[in-house]
Structures are given as C-alpha cells and as structure tokens.
Amino acid sequence: MxxxxxxxxxxxxxxxxxxxxxxxxxxxxxxxxxxxxxxxxxxxxxxxxxxxxxxxxxxxxxxxxxxxxxxxxxxxxxxxxxxxxxxxxxxxxxxxxxxxxxQEVTIEAETGPSSEGQALCIKDTLVDEHSSPFDMAANEEIRAHVEAALREVPEPFRTVLVLRDIEGFAYEEIAEVLNVHLGTVKSRLMRGRAQLKARLAPFAEAAGRIPGGAARFSAVACPKEAS
Known part of the structure; x- marks a missing residue:
C-alpha cells in the first residue's frame, strides 16, 4: 500500500x-x-x-x-x-x-468516632468546606456530573445512549452492533434518556440558580432529541 x-x-x-x-x-x-x-x-x-x-x-x-x-x-x-x-x-x-x-470499601464505611462522639464515615472526610461547586461551575464540572449520572443508568440502556447520543451512531448501526431489532434500539434509547434526565434533574435545578448556569448546563449536558 x-x-x-x-x-x-x-x-x-x-x-x-x-x-x-x-x-x-x-x-x-x-x-x-x-x-x-x-x-x-x-x-x-x-x-x-x-x-x-x-x-x-x-x-x-x-x-x-x-x-x-x-x-x-x-x-x-x-x-x-x-x-x-x-x-x-x-x-x-x-x-x-x-x-x-x-471487596471494595464504600464511602459510607465508618472510620471511627468524631470529636463529637458520633460515627464518622469516609464520606464525611471528603466534604468540601469551601464555596459551593456551583459557584465555580464550568463546562468540565458539568461533564463530570453527566458522566457520573451516565454510569448510573443501567444496562442495556446506557450502551445505546452512549452509542447514539455521544458517539453519533445511526439507529441501524446500533442495531447491527448489538444484534437487536431497530425497535429495541429506539425503546432502549428512550428509556435511557429518561433515566439520565431524571438523574441530572437535581443538578440542573441547582445550575439554574446561578447566572448563566442553566444555559451552560443545557449546552453541555442535554442529549439529542429522539428523531
């Protein structure tokens, strides 16, 4: 060649x-x-x-x-x-x-008593005492929330959501990759989008309370509308 x-x-x-x-x-x-x-x-x-x-x-x-x-x-x-x-x-x-x-240790695991005598969890040591993340929101932070929410969407809906809305595959290509019917692809996509939207709702509401937050969130996070 x-x-x-x-x-x-x-x-x-x-x-x-x-x-x-x-x-x-x-x-x-x-x-x-x-x-x-x-x-x-x-x-x-x-x-x-x-x-x-x-x-x-x-x-x-x-x-x-x-x-x-x-x-x-x-x-x-x-x-x-x-x-x-x-x-x-x-x-x-x-x-x-x-x-x-x-075998993994969750952030809910107790590490010992706090100075007030109450149980202290790992997550308590991770609390950010500085300004709210939403006061410093930027596109990369929004993407991080979207990625985290996306990983919470159960299979098989997450795979279809990634292939269609992020990778831009056509419905027919997705059906071929997954070896399923076209109708199954569209159904999974609709349910995946709904679940992702529900998981992002609290963050979207919070983003709307800061100047320009709603527009920034919409531009970065909102998946494509089903065609």
Missing amino acids: GNLAGVIAVRPEEAEIVAELKAGSEEAFAWLISTYHQPIYSVIARILQNPADAPDVTQDVFIKVFRNIHSFHGHSSLRTWLYRIALHEASNRRRWWSRHCR
Whole structure:
C-alpha cells in the first residue's frame, strides 16, 4: 500500500485497509489505532463501572483485533466490528467488577468516632468546606456530573445512549452492533434518556440558580432529541 501515513488524511478504502491488516502491515495497524483508539476508549470509559479500567480494556480490544482480523469477512463495516469487540470486552470487565466489587470499601464505611462522639464515615472526610461547586461551575464540572449520572443508568440502556447520543451512531448501526431489532434500539434509547434526565434533574435545578448556569448546563449536558 506504500506509505500509509501519507494517505491517512484521504481515508483509504476500507477493503484496502482490511487487506493490509490481514497481511500484517504495521502501517495499517498504526492507522487503525490512530483512527479508532480515542472513540473506542471513550465508549469503554462511559460503559465501565470504573473508568480507570478503560485504558487496559481498550488495549485488550486492539490486541483482539490484531489476533482476529482474519476472521473479519466484511459482513459488517470495520467500524461496527470494532465496536462489537469493544462492547464485548467492556461487558467482560463489568462482570469481573460485579464479582469483585463486594471487596471494595464504600464511602459510607465508618472510620471511627468524631470529636463529637458520633460515627464518622469516609464520606464525611471528603466534604468540601469551601464555596459551593456551583459557584465555580464550568463546562468540565458539568461533564463530570453527566458522566457520573451516565454510569448510573443501567444496562442495556446506557450502551445505546452512549452509542447514539455521544458517539453519533445511526439507529441501524446500533442495531447491527448489538444484534437487536431497530425497535429495541429506539425503546432502549428512550428509556435511557429518561433515566439520565431524571438523574441530572437535581443538578440542573441547582445550575439554574446561578447566572448563566442553566444555559451552560443545557449546552453541555442535554442529549439529542429522539428523531
């Protein structure tokens, strides 16, 4: 294929890329990683219970792609195939997390008596005694709240919400990635949006009480309207 780095900008035809990948081209894999690493990482980070696991899971995805590229026969797009692997790996990590989370210490755990003689929890040591976060609200803080609320949306609604409203997948693509009916995708999306909106409602109300807060929140946090 020649110097692949020189033709990345013009997006070579997928069939040519797949052929080079199957031939073991290092340039083709470099192109694949540079093109898909960030979006794959973003999806995984939003789906996992612990976003800190996203780098390792993302690495596992590309290792799987490297080892299994010969099993790709073009029945779906390369992008769809990649996301299917990513969701499978994220699902495996979620199951692992469910089995081990009981070993984690929650912020509700008691650490000992306070100076007033009452039980002191870990969360009590994390209280910010400074000005309210809403007094210093910025777009990145709003995104953090949205990400936290998104992780509280149960599966399978969260995955559809991430693929549609954040990654911009078409309904048909989502149905293909998840191997479900189109109607199922739309139903899950509607329920996912409703649950996310409900979880963000208290924060949205608080943001509305500061100058410019409501507009900032709407611009950053509100998902796309269903079409």
